[in-house]
Amino acid sequence: MNPLTIDIRRLQREIDELASITEAEPPVVTRVLFSGADLRGREFVKKLCREAGLTLRADAVGNIFARWEGANEKLPPVATGSHIDAIPNAGKYDGVVGVLGAIEAIRALKKSGHRPQRAIELIVFTAEEPTRFGIGCVGSRLLSGVLAPQKAAALRDRDGKSLDELRRDAGYTGSLDSVRLPKNCYAAFVELHIEQGPILEWENTAIGIVEKIAAPSTLRMELTGVGGHAGGTLMPGRRDALLAGAEIALAVERAVTGSGSPDTVGTTGVFRIEPGAVNSVPCRALLEIDVRDTKVATRDAALVQIETAAVEICQRRGVVLETDRLNVDPPAVCDAALVETTADICRHLGVSHRKMISRAYHDTLFMAQICSCTMIFIPCRGGVSHRPDEFTSPEQIETGVHILAQTLAQAAG
Numbered sequence: 471m472n473p474l475t476i477d478i479r480r481l482q483r484e485i486d487e488l489a490s491i492t493e494a495e496p497p498v499v500t501r502v503l504f505s506g507a508d509l510r511g512r513e514f515v516k517k518l519c520r521e522a523g524l525t526l527r528a529d530a531v532g533n534i535f536a537r538w539e540g541a542n543e544k545l546p547p548v549a550t551g552s553h554i555d556a557i558p559n560a561g562k563y564d565g566v567v568g569v570l571g572a573i574e575a576i577r578a579l580k581k582s583g584h585r586p587q588r589a590i591e592l593i594v595f596t597a598e599e600p601t602r603f604g605i606g607c608v609g610s611r612l613l614s615g616v617l618a619p620q621k622a623a624a625l626r627d628r629d630g631k632s633l634d635e636l637r638r639d640a641g642y643t644g645s646l647d648s649v650r651l652p653k654n655c656y657a658a659f660v661e662l663h664i665e666q667g668p669i670l671e672w673e674n675t676a677i678g679i680v681e682k683i684a685a686p687s688t689l690r691m692e693l694t695g696v697g698g699h700a701g702g703t704l705m706p707g708r709r710d711a712l713l714a715g716a717e718i719a720l721a722v723e724r725a726v727t728g729s730g731s732p733d734t735v736g737t738t739g740v741f742r743i744e745p746g747a748v749n750s751v752p753c754r755a756l757l758e759i760d761v762r763d764t765k766v767a768t769r770d771a772a773l774v775q776i777e778t779a780a781v782e783i784c785q786r787r788g789v790v791l792e793t794d795r796l797n798v799d800p801p802a803v804c805d806a807a808l809v810e811t812t813a814d815i816c817r818h819l820g821v822s823h824r825k826m827i828s829r830a831y832h833d834t835l836f837m838a839q840i841c842s843c844t845m846i847f848i849p850c851r852g853g854v855s856h857r858p859d860e861f862t863s864p865e866q867i868e869t870g871v872h873i874l875a876q877t878l879a880q881a882a883g
């Protein structure tokens with residue numbers, strides 16, 4: 471095998487071109503699942519896969535698989551991949567580095583004359599971001615069996631459109647029952663991703679190798695109070711849904727800061743009120759609350775504390791509360807041997823690296839349910855992500871793609 475050369479200029483051009491496929495004004499990237507931009511982005515990625523000589527297929531929820539056949543088709547393949555959907559007002563590297571970077575890793579391996587024993591398969595996951603349905607990683611949840619097909623089919627977006635309608639409109643028509651993959655259908659899964667945190671940059675370290683992914687959970691609370699004229703409704707006896715919601719948001723902060731674990735974090739990221747007029751008492755509030763921790767026990771204790779507080783607050787304020795646990799997921803523990811393989815590759819190449827915890831969750835969290843996994847993190851400037859000024863340098867990407875390529879080559883034999 472000749473030495474690996476990553477064509478970083480071509481890869482950077484492709485990252486820039488995908489970033490121009492957006493629902494927003496560039497440089498802002500917005501690519502919500504099954505929007506026009508998402509569908510055009512998928513076509514762009516598929517074109518690159520075809521040009522790289524990969525065999526394409528898609529499953530019923532729109533997960534895309536691009537395969538480089540191995541010498542021994544009896545062996546389970548090695549997989550890599552990430553997502554190209556982007557939240558509103560995002561940047562161009564989150565997810566994309568793991569998709570386009572994987573294509574470049576495969577191209578580089580091919581060019582070097584490498585011939586893997588196992589097939590190497592790129593997966594572009596559907597809806598890693600929770601924007602459309604309030605739940606993230608829809609594609610990998612279905613693949614791993616964490617989300618039941620009937621539950622997925624019934625997911626609805628803000629306009630009342632179901633996942634089932636939307637995926638069919640996008641051309642993914644099979645039965646959702648067919649999406650789930652058997653355990654150990656892949657020998658390994660490795661996802662390249664920007665860190666979305668500041669640690670690698672602080673420490674001036676090129677590569678983070680993920681050992682564990684923090685356990686996420688999402689609560690949705692619908693509060694129904696009583697509206698009325700802002701002038702005519704006197705203060706005693708008001709049943710203001712916004713004020714109940716505001717108290718709940720503060721209770722979230724109290725629960726996570728008092729959990730006893732420094733890793734517990736809680737965010738009330740959605741807070742919508744109706745009718746939303748300055749002269750009207752808010753009659754309805756919708757809150758979506760994200761709570762995470764590396765430990766299940768402290769995360770779950772915080773969830774219970776938040777739910778208990780919400781019940782008390784709403785009772786006291788005469789507001790009707792409906793709580794839904796959208797997801798309560800376990801943490802993922804990465805495969806120690808795979809982590810060591812990647813660490814050895816870094817050592818061998820003289821690339822600075824450290825093992826770390828991912829506090830953001832990724833499709834790997836769910837792939838870990840069916841096969842050995844790890845993630846390769848590269849730094850991003852200031853730890854900034856989910857913003858248009860998200861930035862990772864071409865050199866940092868090149869190093870990440872190099873380590874990914876070597877890890878895939880080793881895992882594929």
Ligand SMILES: [Zn+2]
Pocket residue numbers: 553564565598663832
């Ligand atoms: Zn991502």
